[in-house]
Amino acid sequence: MSSEKIVKEEGAQLDFSRDMSYSDYLHLDAVLNAQHPLSPDHNEMLFIVQHQTSELWMKLMLHELGAAVQCVSQDKLGSAFKMLARVSKIMEQLVHAWDVLATMTPPEYSAIRPYLSNSSGFQSWQYRCVEFMLGNKNAAMLKPHQHRPDLLERVEQAYRAPSLYDESLRLLARRGLPIPAAYVERDWTQPYVSSDEVEQAWLQVYRSPDANWDLYQLGEELTDLEDAFRLWRFRHVTTVERVIGFKRGTGGTSGVGYLRKMLDVVLFPEIWKLRTDL
Template identity: 80%
Template sequence: MSTENIVHEEKAQLDFSASMSYTDYLSLDQILTAQHPRSPAHDELLFIVQHQTSELWMKLMLHELRAAIRAIADDDLSIAFKMLARVSRIMEQLVHAWDVLATMTPPEYSAMRPYLGASSGFQSWQYRCIEFALGNKNAAMLKPHSHRPDLLAEVDAAWRAPSLYDEALRLLARRGLAVPADHLERDWSKPYEASDGVEQAWLVAYREPKKYWELYQLGEELTDLEDAFRLWRFRHVTTVERVIGFKRGTGGTGGVSYLRKMLDVVLFPEIWKLRTDL
């Protein structure tokens, strides 16, 4: 190929006027102009980008969690395992995101805090849907979204639906394990209550992993997921304490005191307890 032809071909490859470009495909014009700092503080852009990117990861997490729940309900565990593994990796991304926000010092945050009003991560409807999908049901958490009927409908649907763990227990029962009936059909909007009978069902799978390999693996996927979620909660509370101390949250919560209470929430209690009883 002649030099002239090579130059012509390279020019053709660099001309995207007649086709979809990278910027077009990713809607970067909209994404990169969606940051609107309200204060003169240099560090507000960090705060905005941190939370916007977290919301994007949570969008993907919800997409994967909902699909995993459907897959478990359909007894398609190979697909569910891939999705749950991806959710755990997303959680790792969110854990490391706190490292960046932790570079913000207390004076830097104080310079922009008055401009936040009552806005708070506590009001994230996607995060609330994730909590509900993982089984941490709390009717009081619907209220922060009552001013947006469209978002309230999303959160309410997640609140009323069976959680990931609820569907896992239904699967155990379909595979012949003795899960108590009151954990198979109940009001899904109520907080989950641990059961010795449920633990006994999991113990059967864990004591005979070769016979119940898929159920055993499901238990470990759930363990991985909660492990990653606990790390995220821990980094959240330590970052908040590092940046604002024990001030109340902008959304009206107790801030660090509220987040510390969340550290005690166990999503899949029997899977953790059986490790002691094996």
């Protein structure tokens, strides 16, 4: 068949006037027209696209995390493992996204910073939901969302619900492992406090992986997830320091100082400690 005939035949299939097109399906008009730089600086487009795409990835992350927590609560670990593995891969994407923003130099950021007012990634309600679902509960982190009751309600829902780790421990208890009662039912809004008894339960799993294979795999999925989350946080810190140094953040935080403190937060402490004690 001649190339001319192939082009004609393919061309006959390219009339989307009556059908849903690629652009229609993805609502690309709305997505691609959602970038509205406020400064005259060329580099602001990078800053906007970086943060918008990160929010889209976080939307998918919340979709997967919420379903994974539900699956763990229902003993559907096969499905949960797939979702948690996907969340870890999303975090890898977000790590590499910082590589792009790191191409912005300090003078380039300084040119757009006055136009940002008090807006800051610190105010991302989706990121706050991710942290709450992973167990880093802090009532003070509700305050940045009080000006939007609709968003505050969604953040509070994540704040008041059992985290992924809470549901994992409840699963271990259902399987007969010695999880203390105070970790099966508690005030889920309180920060998680590590427990020697909880570590002993995980140690039983890790010392007999063949007999506890799905729980062992759950422990490793949680390890992968926190490993990816640490890398995401670390890359955030180094990028911010590279671009703005130790200036205060636009949202009022101490900037790099605050972000460095967050690096010390351990989400699943017993799973990390058991590696020393095995």
